[in-house]
Amino acid sequence: MNKRMYELSSHASVIRELFEYGKKRKEVIGNDNVFDFSIGNPSNPCPNIVTNSLINLLEKTDPINLHGYTSSPGDYEVRKSIAEFLNRKYGCHEVPEKIYLTAGAAAALTISLKAILNKGEEVIVFAPFFPEYAVFTENAGGTLKIVKCLEGSFNIDFDNLEKAICQKTRAVIINYPNNPTGKILDRDSLVKLCAILSKKEKDYQHEIYLISDEPYRELVYDDTFVPFITNYYDNSIVCYSFSKSLSLPGERIGYILISNNANNGDILYKSVCGAGRSLGFICAPTLFQYLIPSCLGYTSDLSVYKVNRDLLYESLSNIGYEIVYPDGAFYLFMKALEKDANAFSDRAKKYELLLVPSDSFGYKGYVRISYCVDSDMIKRALPKFKKLFDEYYI
């Protein structure tokens, strides 16, 4: 069999390992005594409109249509509703003919990368980054090039980005609100990023696609402005999922949107359709396709995430931890109290705190804390964080 596929599964991710460790600990010492901050799974239910709309569809739609194949890129009316929603919300000019419904954001990424890349071409990501970008790029025959964010601020290191882009660069993946830092990309930074990419497109005489992985788009807790990338860059591709906004991670429903201003967008869209076919993805799950129009603009109750973020950020900062201020998603990126984040994560286990070391995100010396958890668990965990801190400083 294929050795690489075996490796991909047998080298279990650190996140998954921690999660499994936590499950076992809970069996031994009880659920309430383990403080699991490892997994990024929505902790609140989908809004009622999801359940009501699904039941309504099941009760009122002819099942042959409801569960039948749509066209490969998804039902046209559903795609139209998405385009109209985005245009209304962001003032862009997107069209259903450039939207491809997918079984989640992972599918959106594997399909987009497979559509774009030829063997050996490069994809740039900014570390820390979601580790699956490496897996998906490899699957498409491409090579990942990592540009580290600036230490401390975690802003994009534009100087190093300029140096990293070369003739082989075909795409740059961004992910805001970011996993694992929770940061967003402000308008000025996005404008600067786009200017660099546009210049490099001219230098190298080919498109450099900006792929925006946006499962956390709606998870922003202050009045922070999150720019919509097709308004800023022509050759842009949005990979979206309803997983986090509607708390439907298991249902695998999302989309690829190619900017209506992309060069040769028709050809790119056809390549996306071809890649979907090649990977075995045509026709996203139909019941959830038909759910979309009634749920656009709705989200789960996100207030609990804000409560959790504020509580954790303030309390941990007060203890003395150094944390990147997170504008969104449901992650805190906290500096480890020793150089080796794995050692720090192990030390935290002494207090039953499960924190993901940052190495798997391509960045050393930090831990990721997922706060899509019960607020009550956070309150009970705070004294443990204090004790962990004291181990190092008292």
Add this chain to the structure above:
Amino acid sequence: MNKRMYELSSHASVIRELFEYGKKRKEVIGNDNVFDFSIGNPSNPCPNIVTNSLINLLEKTDPINLHGYTSSPGDYEVRKSIAEFLNRKYGCHEVPEKIYLTAGAAAALTISLKAILNKGEEVIVFAPFFPEYAVFTENAGGTLKIVKCLEGSFNIDFDNLEKAICQKTRAVIINYPNNPTGKILDRDSLVKLCAILSKKEKDYQHEIYLISDEPYRELVYDDTFVPFITNYYDNSIVCYSFSKSLSLPGERIGYILISNNANNGDILYKSVCGAGRSLGFICAPTLFQYLIPSCLGYTSDLSVYKVNRDLLYESLSNIGYEIVYPDGAFYLFMKALEKDANAFSDRAKKYELLLVPSDSFGYKGYVRISYCVDSDMIKRALPKFKKLFDEYYI
């Protein structure tokens, strides 16, 4: 972008082209005057238990669990229910640890092939065959080797199969009931096939996997026995979908089953998990995962397919057409009345009959007739088939 992906989409399939042609004709001359036998989509609704179970799940299950991530290969209890069902029905000894839930049979195939194949290794298919096998094999870096079925009987040509297997052969794909012939593989033929593969495994000192693509498993209309392959061959993989049996083609729910007797089955299963990750497929849609246990053993009302098959087979045979007797699926494979099946298909259009020429199935001189249609349409189409026949023979 990737030229091959563009080609895959822009070279629209003949089936899709015929279907689009039919849609346009219907607009011009009316729905009732076009006889569309092109598409293999279930024409009857899912059984009531599907709708009722889905509503029940939505009303009674905590939405965080219902729509949350399961483990990557799918919920363990769901996999267990499938294993137990198969063991009860077929007397096999399968286990949940070797089942991987997928978003449909296409996903099951792309994942299995990616798990097995290394670059340049060969997959054998028997022509005529479902054209996507070529696309999926290519995606996994493999090469397709085609062994033509025996003319007329469409049985496996075992002599040519033996010659085709070589050091590079890693898998053989079978598909019964077959698309496009509707044939099944009887026990004797399966035993013979397995004996050849076992011998070749010894000769070449490596596994040759038998992959059984089984979306039509339940669509058999007489008392025909359809053997279950894990009972006959150790290194076997079943790719199943609930699309056709439950009339849920759009919902993308199926599974990969690795025989519990497969050599190094644990390693193969891990490779499947890695391939699912690589392609972006982890966690099949959860609502439909949880639907499975209540629907195992149920099917849509299949009697209409039998009615259609009998009507078409008898009527067309009586007119004088030569047809392979179809035991299952919802396809008839009929000999074209001239050498060039494309020309014959074009001629049929004169009578508004949409028949898929067999060339895209890797076989010349036939047309595929999908009979998952209204029986009434068949009745109205029969005089057209007569006129088409008379064009050639009067």
